Each structure stands twice: as C-alpha cells, then as structure tokens.
Amino acid sequence: MLKTRITEMFNIKYPFIGGTMMYITDAKFVSAIAEAGGLGILPSAFYKSKNSFRDAIKEIKDSTDKPFAVNLNLFPMMQPIDNNEYMDVIIEEGVKVVETSGHRAPDDIIARLKPEGIKLTHKCVGVRYARKVESIGVDAVTVVGFENGGATGMLDITTLCLVPAVVNAVKIPVIGGGGISTGKAILALMSLGAEGVIMGTRLLLTEECPIHKNVKNTLLEAKETDTVVLFRPYGNTHRCLVTDVTKKVQELEKENAPFEKIYPLIEGPKNQKLVKEGDLGSGFLSCGQGIGQIDRILPVKELFKQLEEEVSNTSKRIGEIIQ
Numbered sequence: 001m002l003k004t005r006i007t008e009m010f011n012i013k014y015p016f017i018g019g020t021m022m023y024i025t026d027a028k029f030v031s032a033i034a035e036a037g038g039l040g041i042l043p044s045a046f047y048k049s050k051n052s053f054r055d056a057i058k059e060i061k062d063s064t065d066k067p068f069a070v071n072l073n074l075f076p077m078m079q080p081i082d083n084n085e086y087m088d089v090i091i092e093e094g095v096k097v098v099e100t101s102g103h104r105a106p107d108d109i110i111a112r113l114k115p116e117g118i119k120l121t122h123k124c125v126g127v128r129y130a131r132k133v134e135s136i137g138v139d140a141v142t143v144v145g146f147e148n149g150g151a152t153g154m155l156d157i158t159t160l161c162l163v164p165a166v167v168n169a170v171k172i173p174v175i176g177g178g179g180i181s182t183g184k185a186i187l188a189l190m191s192l193g194a195e196g197v198i199m200g201t202r203l204l205l206t207e208e209c210p211i212h213k214n215v216k217n218t219l220l221e222a223k224e225t226d227t228v229v230l231f232r233p234y235g236n237t238h239r240c241l242v243t244d245v246t247k248k249v250q251e252l253e254k255e256n257a258p259f260e261k262i263y264p265l266i267e268g269p270k271n272q273k274l275v276k277e278g279d280l281g282s283g284f285l286s287c288g289q290g291i292g293q294i295d296r297i298l299p300v301k302e303l304f305k306q307l308e309e310e311v312s313n314t315s316k317r318i319g320e321i322i323q
C-alpha cells in the first residue's frame with residue numbers, strides 16, 4: 001500500500017494522478033481512472049458550454065462514487081475562455097479537487113474555490129512557480145520535468161532534478177511527473193520526496209483510453225527518441241510524438257515563420273482528428289519520453305495494480321543491494 005499526504009488529501013487508493021489530456025480524458029476515461037483507484041482529471045477547456053461541461057461532470061458522478069478532479073486552463077488560447085463559467089459548475093456540482101495549469105498563477109481561482117473547501121493543485125515546471133503557488137494557498141503542487149508529454153515550459157529542467165528541488169523548496173505535498181511510465185520510475189520519484197505521481201503518456205496505452213487504435217499501435221512501437229519539442233520560438237513549448245506534421249512545423253520554425261503560418265497545421269480540431277480517427281497526418285499528439293518504456297496496453301485497474309507491485313518489488317530489491 002502506498003500511503004502519502006496526497007492519497008489522504010484526495011482520498012484515493014494509489015498516489016497516481018492521471019494527467020489531464022485534451023480530447024482524451026473525457027468523462028468515461030476519468031471515471032475509469034477513478035474506479036481504478038487513481039485521480040482522473042477532466043479538462044474543462046474541452047467543453048464549450050456550461051451545459052456540456054455540467055453533463056460531463058454528471059456522467060462521471062453517475063459512473064463512480066470515487067473522487068475525480070477538473071482542470072482549469074490558464075494557458076493562452078486562440079479563443080479565450082472564461083474560467084468563471086466553469087467555476088460556477090464546479091461549485092454547483094460539488095467537485096472536490098481542481099487542478100490549474102498554464103502560464104500564470106491561479107490567484108483568482110484560489111480566491112473563489114478555496115472558501116468552498118475545494119482542494120487545489122497547480123501544475124508548473126519550476127521551483128519559483130511552486131513557491132509562488134504555495135504562498136498564495138494551493139494545497140499541493142504538481143511539477144513536471146522536461147521529459148513530459150505536453151507543455152514543457154521554458155526552463156527545460158529534467159524530472160530527476162526538478163522534483164527534489166521543489167520538494168526542498170516547499171512544505172506542501174509535491175506531485176511529480178514527466179517521463180514516468182513504470183513502477184521503478186514511480187519509486188525513484190517517491191524516493192526523491194514526491195508524494196504523488198502524475199502520468200499522461202502511460203495512460204494513453206490503456207484499454208479505456210479513447211484514442212484510435214492506429215494511434216495506440218504507433219505509440220506501442222515508439223521509442224524514447226520519437227518525441228520532439230515544438231513551438232519554442234512562440235513561447236509555448238510542447239513535447240509531442242514525431243510525425244510528418246511535426247517535421248513540417250520544425251522546418252517552418254527554422255525559417256522563423258510567424259505562428260499564423262503554423263497554426264493551421266496544429267489547431268485543436270486537427271489534433272482531435274488525429275486522436276479520434278487515427279490520422280497521424282493531422283495535427284499533433286502530445287507525448288512524453290516515457291513512451292519508450294511502454295510495451296503493452298492494459299486496463300487501467302490492472303496497470304495501477306502492476307505499477308504498485310513493481311514499486312514494492314523494486315524497493316525490496318534495492319533493500320537487498322544496500323548492505
């Protein structure tokens with residue numbers, strides 16, 4: 001059993017957080033992660049109206065009585081979103097955990113949600129951001145290193161160096177991640193002081209993950225060398241799976257093309273088409289370097305059980321080495 005301040009705070013069986021994944025962690029998938037004993041996170045930004053967002057939350061509540069979280073997006077968006085609308089629904093529907101992620105501190109969100117007793121975590125990529133969000137009142141901080149799938153930030157600090165630095169810098173519990181796909185890696189993070197582990201890429205290769213089988217088959221073959229960081233010139237770095245589209249984006253970046261030239265290749269509906277129709281020539285797929293260590297598709301429940309067993313077996317093996 002893995003018991004930490006995070007399992008206590010969020011009331012979950014395992015200290016495993018299923019990272020929010022746009023177009024992917026829908027109500028069904030979040031419920032599956034919750035039922036398996038982890039914390040699934042619903043991306044509010046995926047839902048374009050209060051009603052569709054409320055329906056998704058109701059669907060989760062109808063399928064599981066276990067805790068789940070909602071993500072509020074603070075990244076710059078081509079079509080700006082009003083998080084107040086989502087917060088209305090979060091409060092009305094009694095959501096217990098909210099994660100924020102993006103390019104700014106969540107002062108306004110904390111001011112509105114903390115008095116409601118909602119537990120808050122903010123996902124960031126550096127010590128100074130972690131200190132800042134602790135000082136304004138989040139309950140836990142999530143940090144992801146440069147290996148991670150999705151937004152990497154501009155500091156390029158690896159998980160192995162970022163997690164202990166943040167653990168030393170704050171008193172609140174730290175959820176660490178970026179490149180974590182195995183029980184051995186989870187144990188490494190916990191030995192560095194993380195009390196929760198966030199995984200995105202590993203969950204792409206689960207039975208319940210609603211991505212097209214072409215994408216799953218491609219991911220099964222992918223190695224740790226098959227990801228690339230894009231959009232650095234535009235201040236919005238993302239690690240994704242290498243495809244013909246990402247190669248084209250790299251060429252445009254080398255030519256110092258304006259973002260307006262790149263945007264039509266990677267706009268939201270194109271990424272959604274990749275995920276749903278398995279068309280790898282459309283948009284891009286966020287993917288972390290941990291993809292190289294995944295060799296099978298499992299039901300989430302089985303995955304979490306195996307990860308916990310691997311943590312325990314590895315810990316015993318290390319115990320035997322240390323004389």
Ligand SMILES: Cc1cc2nc3c(=O)[nH]c(=O)nc-3n(C[C@H](O)[C@H](O)[C@H](O)COP(=O)(O)O)c2cc1C
Pocket residue numbers: 018019020021022024043071101102123144147148149150151177178179180198199200201202285286287288289290
């Ligand atoms: C396909 C995919 C989509 C993602 N979408 C989002 C998102 O919309 N918002 C967000 O904050 N993080 C997003 N992430 C990041 C994850 O929530 C998580 O932080 C990350 O996957 C952890 O690193 P790992 O992939 O190496 O496990 C995404 C990651 C992946 C792989």
